[in-house]
Amino acid sequence: MVTFSESDDLRGARFIGADLSGAVLRGVDLQGVEIESPWLFDAGNTLIVNGVDVLPYVDAELDRRFPGRAERRAADPDGLRAAWTAVEQTWTATLARAAAMPTGTVDASVQGEWSFAQTLRHLVHATDIWFGRTILELEDPFHPAGLRYDSPVQPTALSYAEILEVRSGRVAMVRDYLAEATPEILAEPRRNPHAPEKSVTVLSALHVILGEEWEHHRYAVRDLDALQTS
Structure with missing residues (x-):
């Protein structure tokens, strides 16, 4: 040591x-x-x-x-639906805040961290891997705009408006799934996307998605605060 x-x-x-x-x-x-x-x-x-x-x-x-964050560990369908509603409402307010800031804000980096737009791209990827790949068990759920956590930032030909559209679609997919979720569905086993030999439940995968949403929202707000005061 x-x-x-x-x-x-x-x-x-x-x-x-x-x-x-x-x-x-x-x-x-x-x-x-x-x-x-x-x-x-x-x-x-x-x-x-x-x-x-x-x-x-x-x-x-x-x-x-961050009101609503405490619900990210909800364990029943109604609690998860409320938790996702809180995520959507929080991001809606933050997206409106970013839209009202000077042109270029969404592409600005603070101390080398992801920009606001890149954060949204990462959440697209997080949804694709934990919802599309894990919960829905799709073979190739990944949108090209998605940004992996462990890879260099790759540019995208999509405009910010198009990134918002992709992100909105992912949010709606989770919302629609939760609308039909039951305790039995939440208990179903799935393969861990990072270690396929290990099993996770649908519930634990949803908890990962909720955790990603709140952690990256916190980062986004932190950097918007810094850009607003700079």
């Missing part, structure tokens, strides 16, 4: 995609430290600060900031 001491100046360092699991920080100066982790709230995770697991407090604060 690597040990860093006072002689190692890590001020201003950026850790991108690094695995810091199990890292121990003792007697360190953490002024202005910022942590972004989409897997922060996965089952079994902890983040201990001065002996206190702060994850429950962070999770509760995000639920407060």
Whole structure:
């Protein structure tokens, strides 16, 4: 295990995609430290600060900031339908906000992160892999506008208006599916798209989709805030 001491100046360092699991920080100066982790709230995770697991407090604060987020773990059809309605309403308001900002906002990147338009493209891909491939078991559900998490950003010939149309279609597909969902359907097994030898349920796949929606909405709002104040 690597040990860093006072002689190692890590001020201003950026850790991108690094695995810091199990890292121990003792007697360190953490002024202005910022942590972004989409897997922060996965089952079994902890983040201990001065002996206190702060994850429950962070999770509760995000639920407060983003009404509807707390419903992302709904386990029955009615709860999932309400959860998806909350996602749609939240994104509708954020899309309207982005549309009212200066021309070019949706294509602007903040600190090298995905632009607003690229975030929507990624959500197209997330829906395609977890809804189209996993739940519907389609052989090739992927739209060319989709943007994978783990690949370099590929340009698309689609305009922003066309990206919105594709995204809207994916949102409607999930909405229509949930309208007919039953407890029996939610319990059906499916193949994990990243590890086909493993099984997931329709419910757990829907939870992944809901998690993707809220995490990337948070990123989008964070960057819109930064662009608005710059």
